[in-house]
Amino acid sequence: MTDDVMRFFAAWMLTHEVADEGLKAAVLRGDEGGADGMSGGPDAFVDGLAAMVAEEKENLKRDLEARARGEKVSIEAEPDPAFEELRFEVGELRGRLDNIESLLETLVRRADAGK
Amino acid sequence: MASRRLTIAGTVLRRLIAALPAAGFGLASAHRRRAAFARAWRLAFEDLGPAFIKLGQLISVRPDEFSDELVAEMQSMQDAVPPLPAEAIRAVIRAEFAREPEELWATFDDVPVASASIAQVHRATLARAYTPVWGTELPTGTALAIKVVRPGAAESIRADVAIARSLAERVARMRFARRFDPVALLDEFASTVDRELDLRQEGRFADRFTFDFRDDPKVVAPRIVWPTSTARVLTMEFMTGWRLNQLEEARAGGVDCYALAVHGATAFMRQVFVYGRYHADLHPANLFVTPDNTIAYLDFGIVGFLTSEERMNITQVMAALVYRDPERALTYSANLGVHVPADRVATVREGLGELLGGTFRPDGTRDFAHFGLGFLKLLGENNVQIPSGYGLLIKSLATVEGVARALYPEIDIVETAKPFTTRILGQAMGDPARLHERIPAAIRAAMRELVA
Numbered sequence: 001m002t003d004d005v006m007r008f009f010a011a012w013m014l015t016h017e018v019a020d021e022g023l024k025a026a027v028l029r030g031d032e033g034g035a036d037g038m039s040g041g042p043d044a045f046v047d048g049l050a051a052m053v054a055e056e057k058e059n060l061k062r063d064l065e066a067r068a069r070g071e072k073v074s075i076e077a078e079p080d081p082a083f084e085e086l087r088f089e090v091g092e093l094r095g096r097l098d099n100i101e102s103l104l105e106t107l108v109r110r111a112d113a114g115k
Numbered sequence: 116m117a118s119r120r121l122t123i124a125g126t127v128l129r130r131l132i133a134a135l136p137a138a139g140f141g142l143a144s145a146h147r148r149r150a151a152f153a154r155a156w157r158l159a160f161e162d163l164g165p166a167f168i169k170l171g172q173l174i175s176v177r178p179d180e181f182s183d184e185l186v187a188e189m190q191s192m193q194d195a196v197p198p199l200p201a202e203a204i205r206a207v208i209r210a211e212f213a214r215e216p217e218e219l220w221a222t223f224d225d226v227p228v229a230s231a232s233i234a235q236v237h238r239a240t241l242a243r244a245y246t247p248v249w250g251t252e253l254p255t256g257t258a259l260a261i262k263v264v265r266p267g268a269a270e271s272i273r274a275d276v277a278i279a280r281s282l283a284e285r286v287a288r289m290r291f292a293r294r295f296d297p298v299a300l301l302d303e304f305a306s307t308v309d310r311e312l313d314l315r316q317e318g319r320f321a322d323r324f325t326f327d328f329r330d331d332p333k334v335v336a337p338r339i340v341w342p343t344s345t346a347r348v349l350t351m352e353f354m355t356g357w358r359l360n361q362l363e364e365a366r367a368g369g370v371d372c373y374a375l376a377v378h379g380a381t382a383f384m385r386q387v388f389v390y391g392r393y394h395a396d397l398h399p400a401n402l403f404v405t406p407d408n409t410i411a412y413l414d415f416g417i418v419g420f421l422t423s424e425e426r427m428n429i430t431q432v433m434a435a436l437v438y439r440d441p442e443r444a445l446t447y448s449a450n451l452g453v454h455v456p457a458d459r460v461a462t463v464r465e466g467l468g469e470l471l472g473g474t475f476r477p478d479g480t481r482d483f484a485h486f487g488l489g490f491l492k493l494l495g496e497n498n499v500q501i502p503s504g505y506g507l508l509i510k511s512l513a514t515v516e517g518v519a520r521a522l523y524p525e526i527d528i529v530e531t532a533k534p535f536t537t538r539i540l541g542q543a544m545g546d547p548a549r550l551h552e553r554i555p556a557a558i559r560a561a562m563r564e565l566v567a
Contacts, residue, residue: 005541005542005544005545006538006541006542008545009541041438041439041440042438042440042442042443044438044439044440045434045437045438045440045443045537045540048437048438048533048537049537049540049541052534052537052538052541053541084326084329088248088249088323088326091247091248091249091322091326092248092319092322092323094246094248095247095248095322095339095341096341098341098342099315099341099342099344099345101342102212102341102342102343102344102345103345106211106212106213106214109212109213109214110213113213
């Protein structure tokens with residue numbers, strides 16, 4: 001959802017590329033806004049954000065061109081995070097079971113030694 | 116307990132008396148006096164063992180409550196103690212598994228590779244191949260690090276904390292101690308140490324860290340072998356590489372220190388701003404650079420956790436630093452529990468503005484440590500209570516900056532934070548709750564602009 005927001009703005013910026021001079025100026029200021037170039041304050045953040053959305057727009061352009069060539073685009077090649085998270089949770093559960101099994105073995109060994 | 120109380124009082128008194136000449140018997144300048152007594156406190160804490168060493172580490176992240184001299188002294192606290200004989204460590208392993216180390220691992224080295232106040236680390240090799248929680252199988256013979264809690268460490272720490280707490284309760288009733296709450300500090304300390312004493316928690320965090328950085332082959336953490344781990348014994352991959360005080364060797368070995376400095380700082384930002392869980396005990400001994408140009412994070416004993424709301428507020432505070440916006444810093448610090456009294460807001464805002472404008476080094480890069488620790492001090496001077504975790508995070512970020520600058524002195528950690536903070540805040544614009552809250556005002560602003 002959140003990545004889509006960036007893509008949404010990128011798409012918006014792509015379609016308004018020619019029209020919006022104000023936005024272009026913000027992108028320029030954001031690009032130059034290193035330690036020296038930034039004036040500071042809330043406007044500086046908006047400039048920085050505009051520069052980042054412009055970067056995303058370039059990614060979107062590349063993806064669209066790649067898709068037109070029939071290639072797989074970067075955003076589609078990423079593994080599904082929900083699936084990855086599930087795999088991790090299963091792995092973690094297995095780790096806990098390994099740990100509990102070992103603990104049980106220790107208890108049995110102790111009980112046997114006490115007989 | 117009474118004799119331990121006497122030992123504590125005696126040790127502190129002995130060290131303070133020994134510091135009198137350095138303090139000019141009270142006639143030296145205030146700074147010299149404070150420095151001499153701070154050193155005495157640090158030495159006394161080192162003498163008194165694990166609980167006090169850990170307490171000193173906690174003091175080192177609270178510049179809002181303690182003097183600069185004491186904080187600096189506690190930052191240099193050495194957590195290295197003489198190793199215990201192998202037999203004592205073997206006894207712990209035997210008590211945990213009812214087996215000899217040689218039955219658990221293919222080999223076990225009696226000579227420790229590290230020895231700290233809470234635990235001691237020995238080398239071993241894996242007896243049977245094991246598939247860790249995340250990543251490829253660890254083959255038979257994999258080099259392992261076995262971390263073992265020192266016998267009696269937990270009991271002595273808890274006993275010392277109980278004594279220190281009863282003393283703190285008395286101190287809290289005294290007039291001079293009103294500015295800080297020693298009991299709360301000790302309670303925070305007790306919960307941190309309790310977590311650190313259960314090595315399984317450290318192991319779980321290491322596994323989570325490996326998963327979080329699964330897409331980044333340049334950042335690694337040791338993976339855990341759970342069948343031979345308990346609360347007091349942790350079995351993990353042995354990581355080899357250079358410590359940060361061996362960087363010349365690392366460079367000679369072909370390590371690209373600049374790339375690693377940027378990557379290391381970025382990795383930490385990702386922990387804080389993206390995941391909201393971070394390694395909170397970063398110091399040169401807990402980081403390696405490896406011959407294949409990776410950064411290995413070790414020792415996840417102290418970790419910080421942030422709720423998604425805290426994470427967002429901290430991101431906003433960081434964005435305030437990046438974009439030099441004191442109003443944003445104050446607004447979102449308040450959301451984190453940093454409440455500046457109304458009559459102090461103007462003073463704090465002015466001080467904050469000065470800090471934001473004065474955080475440049477001579478080489479033009481920004482100095483996060485100067486800002487972060489200065490901000491905490493500014494709040495302390497204005498009687499603003501710092502919530503638990505806030506100081507730790509700032510100290511952690513300052514440490515990351517120090518570590519990154521050890522790798523590459525010209526790195527600008529604030530500039531490194533810029534893409535993270537900007538992207539996260541940009542993405543947050545799509546949060547439905549935020550849209551619901553802010554859209555009406557945004558529409559009103561747009562309409563005002565249109566009809567102007």
